[in-house]
Amino acid sequence: MSHLMQDIAVFFDDSDLGQSILETGAHLARDQNARLIGLASNEKNDATPEDGFARGEGIVDVIRRLESSSESHLLHASQSLANVAGRYGVTAEFRVIPYFGSDIDMQLNSFYSDLLLVGYPEALGTPFAWSSIKALQQTGVPILIVPRAWNGRAIARRITVAWNASRQARRAVADAFPLLLAAEAVDLLIVDPERRAERYGEDPGADMAAYLSRHGVQVNLRRASSQGRPVAETIVAHALEMNSDLIVFGAYSHSRISEAVLGGVSRTLLAEVPLPLFVSY
Numbered sequence: 469m470s471h472l473m474q475d476i477a478v479f480f481d482d483s484d485l486g487q488s489i490l491e492t493g494a495h496l497a498r499d500q501n502a503r504l505i506g507l508a509s510n511e512k513n514d515a516t517p518e519d520g521f522a523r524g525e526g527i528v529d530v531i532r533r534l535e536s537s538s539e540s541h542l543l544h545a546s547q548s549l550a551n552v553a554g555r556y557g558v559t560a561e562f563r564v565i566p567y568f569g570s571d572i573d574m575q576l577n578s579f580y581s582d583l584l585l586v587g588y589p590e591a592l593g594t595p596f597a598w599s600s601i602k603a604l605q606q607t608g609v610p611i612l613i614v615p616r617a618w619n620g621r622a623i624a625r626r627i628t629v630a631w632n633a634s635r636q637a638r639r640a641v642a643d644a645f646p647l648l649l650a651a652e653a654v655d656l657l658i659v660d661p662e663r664r665a666e667r668y669g670e671d672p673g674a675d676m677a678a679y680l681s682r683h684g685v686q687v688n689l690r691r692a693s694s695q696g697r698p699v700a701e702t703i704v705a706h707a708l709e710m711n712s713d714l715i716v717f718g719a720y721s722h723s724r725i726s727e728a729v730l731g732g733v734s735r736t737l738l739a740e741v742p743l744p745l746f747v748s749y
Contacts, residue, residue: 473582473646477505479593482544485616486592490548492614493585494556495622500646504560505581506549508593509567510542568596585612604719604749610643613745623744628655628707629716631676633667636718640748644716654687657706659699661691704742716746
């Protein structure tokens with residue numbers, strides 16, 4: 469059985485930031501020997517204030533111009549995907565998702581991928597009502613959130629795994645396994661293990677570190693004290709100190725609430741992305 473990802477999807481557009489996200493996806497696809505699926509919405513709104521005053525035949529002209537703009541946008545996006553795939557030597561597929569599409573469109577284009585990449589704070593190329601939380605909840609496909617400042621650099625060489633011995637954290641480890649195996653170093657980080665000592669056993673984190681090591685992961689067990697700081701801040705500080713280029717964590721939510729409210733750590737990490745985040749649900 470292969471321990472590499474097979475299909476990596478990325479939302480992008482033909483903007484500079486969109487191209488940066490695409491570059492990151494191609495880099496990861498090459499490292500994983502995966503197929504790169506480029507996803508783009510068909511909406512490129514180049515409307516002007518004057519368009520709102522169009523009447524009669526003028527309305528038809530505006531519609532034609534906007535349709536032409538959308539077609540041009542998608543053509544440039546598809547060409548960008550082909551160019552990037554060629555440079556990185558990966559197989560690529562281009563898909564268009566309706567900008568005002570349904571959740572079904574999102575699911576059909578996410579279900580059959582191992583990972584979905586998206587930019588932050590601008591999720592370029594995504595449908596109108598798209599959100600990372602909704603995608604996680606509806607598909608279960610892990611998402612890799614790439615911040616604007618990352619600029620297409622390589623990721624997943626040095627990984628920090630935020631471990632709290634929860635179901636969500638265990639799911640994240642399982643989903644990220646192909647990346648963990650390929651990484652040069654993985655830090656299994658536990659913040660304030662004494663707070664919930666019953667979760668970890670006598671030697672907090674040792675069992676999971678041993679599990680990862682037996683499967684071939686180059687893992688280092690780290691324990692850190694928050695010293696009164698928020699846990700998310702402690703995780704980020706450790707990741708930056710260790711020159712990590714990816715944080716892996718499991719998003720936590722209260723199942724009793726119909727529209728899930730994320731736990732404090734998840735909410736902070738997702739809202740303040742300083743480096744790429746691999747989030748599983």
